[in-house]
Amino acid sequence: MARAPRKQSDRNRGLSRRTLLVGGGAAAGLLIAWGVWPRSYAPNLNAGPTETIVNAFLKIDRSGQIIVIVPQTEMGQGVTTVLPQILADELGADWRTVAVQSAPISPLYANDLLARQWLANDWTRMLGDAGDWAIGQYATRSALMLTGGGTSVPMFHDAYRDAGAAARVLLCKAAAARWGVAWESCDIQEGLISDGGQRRMKIGDVIGDAARHVLPPILPYRQGQDGRLSGQDLPRLDTPSKIDGSHNFAADIRLPDMVFASIRQGPIGDAVLAGLDDRAAGGVTGFLKLVKQERWVAAVASNWWAANKALDLADPVFTLRGAPVSSNAIDDTLEAAFAGSSGQRLYAQGELGPVFEGATILASEYQVDAGLHLALEPPCATARVTEEGAEIWMATQAPGQAREAIANALGLPGEAVTLYPLHAGGSFGRAMDWDVGVQAALIARDMGRPVQLQWSRLEDVIQDRPSAPAHARMAAKLGRNGAIEGWLAKVAAPCALTQTWSRVADGALPHAAAQQAADASTRLAVAGMAPPYAIPNWAVDHYPADVGLPLGFMRGNAHMHGTFFTESFIDELAHLANIEAMSFRIQMLGGNPRLAHCLSTAAALGGWQGGIAGSGQGIAAHMLDGAYAAVMVEAGMEGDRLAVGRIVAAVDAGDQVNPDIARQQIEGGLIFGLAYATGASVRYAGGLPTRAILGRMNLPLLADIGEVSVEMIRSTADPAGVTDLVAPLVAPAIANALYSWTGQRIRSLPLVGTP
Structure with a gap:
């Protein structure tokens, strides 16, 4: 994932739900203050030498490949097919030419629909449209790229339709200029631009010219049903790679000189590491080191099984502050409530x-x-930390917040952390938390080499x-x-x-x-x-x-x-x-x-x-x-x-x-x-x-x-x-x-x- 410009990041960390929504006076003050904040964000996409950035959701290659930018985390729900299908339908693309790329962290991809559902309270409802606007602005300016709650299509449907319509208009204008006809007479179907007659042109042939044209004040949408992709049972774009095994999940990442780690975090609650048997862990072939923090200990080895076995032998002991959680106590507490x-x-x-x-x-x-979530893929992240910054490979439903947490843990500015968002092998909401990414980064810094941290299924269940x-x-x-x-x-x-x-x-x-x-x-x-x-x-x-x-x-x-x-x-x-x-x-x-x-x-x-x-x-x-x-x-x-x-x-x-x-x-x-x-x-x-x-x-x-x-x-x-x-x-x-x-x-x- 490309690094996003850092705007107001230190101040945003202080904009907690409490400070944002504590009362009418505070909210009213923020409404006034936000009125003078910058509101214009340019796409921060990277483009190859043959690619043209059309807008925040679309790049087109000279070969005619349609590269759709998707900010939502694919967890098996098909979002990396459905959102591109909306855009390709409005553009008139050939589905066989559509590819997908994960979006960088940017305010342009904020999911303010989920933010409104999540952050609305009595104060924002009392403020009506103003409170709704305040949450939307907070989501945008904090780059809340959240995935969850079935909000992907309701949130981004219109944006992808507009992105496809804008690209179609620009391409038609570019082709019309070459043909000397009115651009309104042109259309795109199955990836070919035509003027309604015999002339046809491939999208890739004019994409370089298209970027120099200007959009009309009102975007015209496609009319009619001929050649439409929306509503069709199109094949998923992620299916072939998942069938042939080339699809990379977090546990598939491999880096030069990479080692593997397993972790123990103690019982549920306020638990701190009290002790362990360092010498016993050293007897495992491939074991390299124990990395200790206040609330967890990780074993690092040349392979994950050795790391996990070393932890078993080290037998870490934790001290739990407060009463241990129990179902009987949960039931009593709920009844007492x-x-x-x-x-x-x-x-x-x-x-x-x-x-x-x-x-x-x-x-x-x-x-x-x-x-419990019981997702197919337990939490996993790969980290590489150098003097220049950090790189993290992980599946996360909140990439902006994950990157900020990793930067804070490492004592780095946000722009020094590059997060590569991966698809999740299921999640059901579990990947909203980012703790595995922070742990992987800290272990990698301690080791001075790339580390892949994989939680065991036992750890996943205990710490769920x-x-x-x-x-x-x-x-x-x-x-x-x-x-x-x-x-x-x-x-x-x-x-x-x-x-x-x-x-x-x-x-x-x-x-x-x-x-x-x-x-x-x-x-x-x-x-x-x-x-x-x-x-x-x-x-x-x-x-x-x-x-x-x-x-x-x-x-x-x-x-x-x-x-x-x-x-x-x-x-x-x-x-x-x-x-x-x-x-x-x-x-x-x-x-x-x-x-x-x-x-x-x-x-x-x-x-x-x-x-x-x-x-x-x-x-x-x-x-x-x-x-x-x-x-x-x-x-x-x-x-x-x-x-x-x-x-x-x-x-x-x-x-x-x-x-x-x-x-x-x-x-x-x-x-x-x-x-x-x-x-x-x-x-x-x-x-x-x-x-x-x-x-x-x-x-x-x-x-x-x-x-x-x-x-x-x-x-x-x-x-x-x-x-x-x-x-x-x-x-x-x-x-x-x-x-x-x-x-x-x-x-x-x-x-x-x-x-």
């Missing part, structure tokens, strides 16, 4: 008091354990930043016709996103970030709890808590537990009202036809029998950031194992650019949700997880999963992100299915016992 003084009503509609007064109320309690554990107390009143007249959700949970921001943006240690968020009541912790149904009187209360377990960004984030609470409780109410579960939902979705359509489609395709006793059928519905979905499952127990015979999903996510990739993401989300429901979580005791081997986590096997069907509902709405959409729906759908199978309601996750 309901009686605390930090609870706050975050959503409210109508008046619940008169509805609940003197009425018969259905009340249920739910709980979920923390869910899982999704939040949560408890919920749900209450509702039904009317005589079965309609819900009042709904109250009380949720005790720490906020994983607040903790993640403290670590990623402010450099807080994990245990410190958890403590700082202990009394922060926020909508981020109860996302998915606002019911999508037409309930006249409802409210959601959040009770924050410090459970002693550092938490992190996760696929679906708080929607994972919020949707489980909401859709399980809706199912309970349907059975109490003696109304079939799908019809019970449909009758309250008159103002939400897209979600109602998803529900009826999933039920029709799945052969819904009404969830009758013994059917093993369950259903759930949800909407997230402009996307709508319903999931129906058929499930039962085979001995002590859950067997899911069928999963049917109906999704309305707008006009998808590449429907096949969207379908892949939905299928992946369904399996991720199944793992979350059954075993992607562990209990904790003594500051450590009680299980750390994947085979003992009750994760779903191929034999446990039957038919998976996905129906993409046609829509002309803007394309929405689908990465996070269906994963939260699987757990409540299975819980509801097991109720119809057994007659017993399961109100906790994981749904089945673990070995």
Whole structure:
């Protein structure tokens, strides 16, 4: 990755969420101050001798190759195909000529959509458009190149369309000047410029001239459907290299004179290194050195296995300050939070008091354990540190913040650190943290040679930043016709996103970030709890808590537990009202036809029998950031194992650019949700997880999963992100299915016992 100009970097480090959003006066002052800050940023791309930089998202080679610049991290979600497809469609490119290059760190690629979702609070909402603008400016000027939350396409769709349209206009102008015709008469299809007659020209033949032309005030977009790429199931650009093994992930990097490292970081919490056996490690063939820091120790060797074996023999001992995290303590803390003084009503509609007064109320309690990421690729980074600066190869969902943290750790200015962003072998949010890059850089500096640091799977599980554990107390009143007249959700949970921001943006240690968020009541912790149904009187209360377990960004984030609470409780109410579960939902979705359509489609395709006793059928519905979905499952127990015979999903996510990739993401989300429901979580005791081997986590096997069907509902709405959409729906759908199978309601996750 090319080095970006350093602008206001020292000052930006001080712009924490607290200083930015602490109050109206502070925010108003920043609005005035930012009004005079520079706003113009030029692309900081590197170009080869035959390449022309068209704009921040596009380079074109004289050979005709279309090089699309992508700022988002590819984690298997297909973003390095979908975003180029948008640009290539508007340009009129031949898909066979399209290539992808990762973007350098620059304000031009800031994801202010995710920043707004992440940083919005009561103050910014009170300021309205001004508060929204302030977060957007902060994101841009801090170069918050964040990947996550399914925001890639909604955030960058228009930018890539404009980039393609701009290139098409400039190329048409250049060709028209050679032909002596009006540029408006020219067009580009399949990579060839034509004037509507017999004359044709390759894109590469005029790209040098195109850069000298000027764009019109209003960009004309392509009309008609002939030769369009958008909406087509085009092959992924990253598939060939992943099939033939040439695709480089972090563990594939090889540098001259490079050595390998493994690491130990102690139990969860405020742990410091207390001692180890230096001499025992020296007996391993290939061992080179132990590198010690206050909170971790790494072994360096000529190969990773020797490094990891040396650590085993060194047997490092850590001192834990404070009480060790345990699941029993987590449960007690969450229950105690309901009686605390930090609870706050975050959503409210109508008046619940008169509805609940003197009425018969259905009340249920739910709980979920923390869910692990368990990505295919454990954290890994390669570093080379010299007197001139540092180079880091790693997969990161926050490259700007990772580079700044590495620079701070090394005592270097930001421009002295070059970060090469790599694709991730999965992530689900785990790569939002950058600690492996900092550790690799420090070890490389100590060794004086390039180092590749690879965490073991055990270390990955112990040091994971899982999704939040949560408890919920749900209450509702039904009317005589079965309609819900009042709904109250009380949720005790720490906020994983607040903790993640403290670590990623402010450099807080994990245990410190958890403590700082202990009394922060926020909508981020109860996302998915606002019911999508037409309930006249409802409210959601959040009770924050410090459970002693550092938490992190996760696929679906708080929607994972919020949707489980909401859709399980809706199912309970349907059975109490003696109304079939799908019809019970449909009758309250008159103002939400897209979600109602998803529900009826999933039920029709799945052969819904009404969830009758013994059917093993369950259903759930949800909407997230402009996307709508319903999931129906058929499930039962085979001995002590859950067997899911069928999963049917109906999704309305707008006009998808590449429907096949969207379908892949939905299928992946369904399996991720199944793992979350059954075993992607562990209990904790003594500051450590009680299980750390994947085979003992009750994760779903191929034999446990039957038919998976996905129906993409046609829509002309803007394309929405689908990465996070269906994963939260699987757990409540299975819980509801097991109720119809057994007659017993399961109100906790994981749904089945673990070995």
